[in-house]
Amino acid sequence: xxSSLHLWLIxxxxxxxxxxxxxxxxHFSRRTVAGVALTFCGAAFLKALxxxxxxxxxxxxxxxxxxxxxxxxxxxVNFEFxxxxxxxxxxxxxxxxxxxxxxxxxxxxxxxxxxxxxxxxLNLFMFFMLTLVLAGNYLQMFIGWEGVGLASYLLIxxxxxxxxxxxxxxxxxxxxxxxxxxxLIALFLMIKHFESLDFGRVFSSVSPLPTENAGxxxxxxxxxLLMVGAAGKSAQIPLYVWLPDAMEGPTPVxxxxxxxxxxxxxxxxxxxxxxxxDHAPNALTVVAIVGTLTALFAAxxxxxxxxxxxxxxxxxxxxxxxxFMACGVAAxxxxxxxxxxxxxxxxxxxxxxxxxxxxxxxEQDMRKMGGLRQYxxxxxxxxxxxxxxxxxxxxxxxxxxxxxxLARAYQANPAYWFxxxxxxxxxxxxxxxxxxxxxxxxxxxxEPAGHGHSNAHGHGGHGDPHxxxxxxxxxxxxxxxxxxxxxxxxxxxxxxxxxxxxxGERAASEVATGGLSQSTEITLMMISVGAAFLGFYLAYLLxxxxxxxxxxxADALGGFYQAVVHxxxxxxxxxxxxxxxxVDGSTRILWHGVDQGVIDAAVNDTADGARHVSDAARHMxxxxxxxxxxxxxxxGALIIAYMIWMGIR
Amino acid sequence: xxxxxxxxxFGAICVAGAINLLAQTHPISSALSLVVVMASLAxxxxxLGAEFVAAVQVIVYAGAVMVLFVFVIMLLNAxxxxxxxxxxxxLVLGVPGVLAGGLLVAWVLLKRxxxxxxxxxxLPGYPKTIGTLLFHEFLLxxxxxxxxxxxxxxxxxxxxxxxxxxxxxxxxx
Amino acid sequence: xxxxxxxLVLSGILFACGVVGFLIxxxxxxxxxxxxxxxNGVNLSFVAFAAHWQKFSGxxxxxxxxxxxxxxxxxxxxxxxAVFRTRETLNVDQVNLLKL
Numbered sequence: 001x002x003s004s005l006h007l008w009l010i011x012x013x014x015x016x017x018x019x020x021x022x023x024x025x026x027h028f029s030r031r032t033v034a035g036v037a038l039t040f041c042g043a044a045f046l047k048a049l050x051x052x053x054x055x056x057x058x059x060x061x062x063x064x065x066x067x068x069x070x071x072x073x074x075x076x077v078n079f080e081f082x083x084x085x086x087x088x089x090x091x092x093x094x095x096x097x098x099x100x101x102x103x104x105x106x107x108x109x110x111x112x113x114x115x116x117x118x119x120x121x122l123n124l125f126m127f128f129m130l131t132l133v134l135a136g137n138y139l140q141m142f143i144g145w146e147g148v149g150l151a152s153y154l155l156i157x158x159x160x161x162x163x164x165x166x167x168x169x170x171x172x173x174x175x176x177x178x179x180x181x182x183x184l185i186a187l188f189l190m191i192k193h194f195e196s197l198d199f200g201r202v203f204s205s206v207s208p209l210p211t212e213n214a215g216x217x218x219x220x221x222x223x224x225l226l227m228v229g230a231a232g233k234s235a236q237i238p239l240y241v242w243l244p245d246a247m248e249g250p251t252p253v254x255x256x257x258x259x260x261x262x263x264x265x266x267x268x269x270x271x272x273x274x275x276x277x278d279h280a281p282n283a284l285t286v287v288a289i290v291g292t293l294t295a296l297f298a299a300x301x302x303x304x305x306x307x308x309x310x311x312x313x314x315x316x317x318x319x320x321x322x323x324f325m326a327c328g329v330a331a332x333x334x335x336x337x338x339x340x341x342x343x344x345x346x347x348x349x350x351x352x353x354x355x356x357x358x359x360x361x362x363e364q365d366m367r368k369m370g371g372l373r374q375y376x377x378x379x380x381x382x383x384x385x386x387x388x389x390x391x392x393x394x395x396x397x398x399x400x401x402x403x404x405x406l407a408r409a410y411q412a413n414p415a416y417w418f419x420x421x422x423x424x425x426x427x428x429x430x431x432x433x434x435x436x437x438x439x440x441x442x443x444x445x446x447e448p449a450g451h452g453h454s455n456a457h458g459h460g461g462h463g464d465p466h467x468x469x470x471x472x473x474x475x476x477x478x479x480x481x482x483x484x485x486x487x488x489x490x491x492x493x494x495x496x497x498x499x500x501x502x503x504g505e506r507a508a509s510e511v512a513t514g515g516l517s518q519s520t521e522i523t524l525m526m527i528s529v530g531a532a533f534l535g536f537y538l539a540y541l542l543x544x545x546x547x548x549x550x551x552x553x554a555d556a557l558g559g560f561y562q563a564v565v566h567x568x569x570x571x572x573x574x575x576x577x578x579x580x581x582x583v584d585g586s587t588r589i590l591w592h593g594v595d596q597g598v599i600d601a602a603v604n605d606t607a608d609g610a611r612h613v614s615d616a617a618r619h620m621x622x623x624x625x626x627x628x629x630x631x632x633x634x635x636g637a638l639i640i641a642y643m644i645w646m647g648i649r
Numbered sequence: 650x651x652x653x654x655x656x657x658x659f660g661a662i663c664v665a666g667a668i669n670l671l672a673q674t675h676p677i678s679s680a681l682s683l684v685v686v687m688a689s690l691a692x693x694x695x696x697l698g699a700e701f702v703a704a705v706q707v708i709v710y711a712g713a714v715m716v717l718f719v720f721v722i723m724l725l726n727a728x729x730x731x732x733x734x735x736x737x738x739x740l741v742l743g744v745p746g747v748l749a750g751g752l753l754v755a756w757v758l759l760k761r762x763x764x765x766x767x768x769x770x771x772l773p774g775y776p777k778t779i780g781t782l783l784f785h786e787f788l789l790x791x792x793x794x795x796x797x798x799x800x801x802x803x804x805x806x807x808x809x810x811x812x813x814x815x816x817x818x819x820x821x822x
Numbered sequence: 823x824x825x826x827x828x829x830l831v832l833s834g835i836l837f838a839c840g841v842v843g844f845l846i847x848x849x850x851x852x853x854x855x856x857x858x859x860x861x862n863g864v865n866l867s868f869v870a871f872a873a874h875w876q877k878f879s880g881x882x883x884x885x886x887x888x889x890x891x892x893x894x895x896x897x898x899x900x901x902x903x904a905v906f907r908t909r910e911t912l913n914v915d916q917v918n919l920l921k922l
Contacts, residue, residue: 625914625915626844626845629844630741630744630845631742633746633747633845636750637747640750644753644754652823653823653824656824656828660828663836664835667836667840670843670856671842671843676851676855679855686862687862690862693829697873701881702869702881702884705888706865710892714858714892715858717895718851718855721902725902727851727912744842747841747842747845748838751835751837755831758827758834766825768823779882782879783882783885786879787882794890797889797890798893801896801897804897805896805899806900807900808897809899811907
């Protein structure tokens, strides 16, 4: 083992920042708070770069032991760190994009209340996410997993005085918890059968086991349960409902947590557990199906949304579906590749959307925007780059990663590929719809001396839409550059080669691309680019040339359109099927029945009983001499009778 | 035979006296009934041969204690007692309890015990024997009893004295 | 030859009468006399057993009982006199300051 890199510094530095800001931030000036937060986050980023620089000299996987944790008989869990190529990719993405978003947030949140609280939570989130990524065993990963859920709850409900925000935070946490239940059961199964949660030990125990091709074996169960957890964290069907509501949080939160990092934890976990999934093809199929369906489903909802952040939220769900589809066809490195590029362009999209919202004084409804490109040119430029990237236009980042996934999907099963291409078309359509509605045409916004009250970002009434300050624009520009060049690492399979050792022989064989001929690949590429163009054209038609058409189409589709606008009524269905019965049951059975009826009653009745007993016994102390004598006589007679009885026996 | 007859006769007098004590309303009548009971008890002691005890019973109990009782009754001028509301516990619980206990004891003793019989005057109750016992084996209780009597005397004097009585030396209290 | 148990039954009857008298009488002095009656009953059983076992300790004990009874009568009557002075009544039901 090479010498210690002190990997523990990477998560702990943001934790220190969170603690300082959390305990003392109330007394600091905004500059100090921002300085503390940026320093510690930046330090973590620098450390990650440092680790990357040393990478070639390390023997991988590189593990570092920090401390003992659980020692229960043969079951050992330690605080330890695990570093391999996959970890490095995640590390750089999380710390890099995280750092950029921290910088952006300083500008975005400058006029908000609770400034120190925001940065404390943000740093706390970084700590947990880095713990998750660097974890050397499943339990430590679970700490990070839960912790990012907590940070997400805190940040979504940042403006907690607003009911909708508080509810959204709760919804996110609870839905996540459902997924975590599956994760936990998987952990229990691992403990039972492999007696360890250590990555090294679990994977080496799994490798010699036979592949479960038929039915439900142990590994299939573990795989499916892990997928349940991933579905909760990464917002896949059926546990995606929290992500659109999470847009109640400040936009940098949406960018960091719900686009670039937290929601990718599920993908990371599936990729990390690839050994298990490789031995459980049925579970892997389920992963692929869930991912594919989610991608399509979310995309269809996205085309009818009017809130700019909601469009991006559904887009995130959809793109995560792509990543799961990739993992599901064992193209793990393609999934991670898309994770990385997605972090760049989706993060950029959210930050730019924040800039747009900031420009129009808090308005989030796209119908009230328009023609903004002359007011906010830099935001327009960066958002354009991001939109083209996500739509999959070459040579931007999204093209390479999405194409990689589609190629692998075609190899596995053309049905996946077909749905993937359809989704790509729809993605392109709704993204360009957003682009046209926001930046082109006439400004449909409120009067310049207007309000800007729609979300708590409000600082309304400051004239025409204006560009954001430099501190917000610089991260946008950096992310834009990354969105352009980020995909180039994938050319010639260099990225996959890099991740090859992580994913073992199966991935390596895919890298050789023995499956697809060159011409098939080019054809597939052309088709996906064509789909992107088609989406662009359709959006151009409907939202630029013939602005009246969308309404006519909507009217023509009638009920179906209404269903899409209302997100297929999924939330309402869940409320009726699950939420209401649970709440009613809890109220009636647990609260009235158990808590009030049994527990409270037991205590109250004990007190009442004591009182009644003493009420009755009180009569013995009547102050009347003769009654005392009477009691004594009766007692004496009893005792004598008893003694006689004993004597007779 | 004679023993049995005498026993029964004086036993009957005892019980009659006891019941009369309960039945009378005026305390003086009850006191006099008690004297009758004590006298007949003295005869019972004689039947058992305990002459010393019988003599002491008459002299101390009937002669001193009961006289004291009569003195106090007359001092306090107690009249016939009125009917006031008594204690329910005593009447409901106590009396039946005691009666039941008494009946039980009687039944057990008569039917189930195999104690022997005593002859008339079987116990020689010489004062000399009793004195020897008192001053040898029961010396400590004897001395303690004498202290007890002393304390009782002091207590009675203190308790019964008038609150504002002048002390014997004439000082005003 | 009278069985000892007869004496004991007589003693029991006297004792029971004493207790009943204690419970049903209202005059303090009468209650006191019932106590004396109880003591007498117990004395009889002591002497009866002394005759049965041919031991003199029973008589000695009767002696002690009488002494204690005398002392108790003296103190008790003194208390009754003191109570009479404050309460002006010999009715035991009215000596009930301890009543709730």
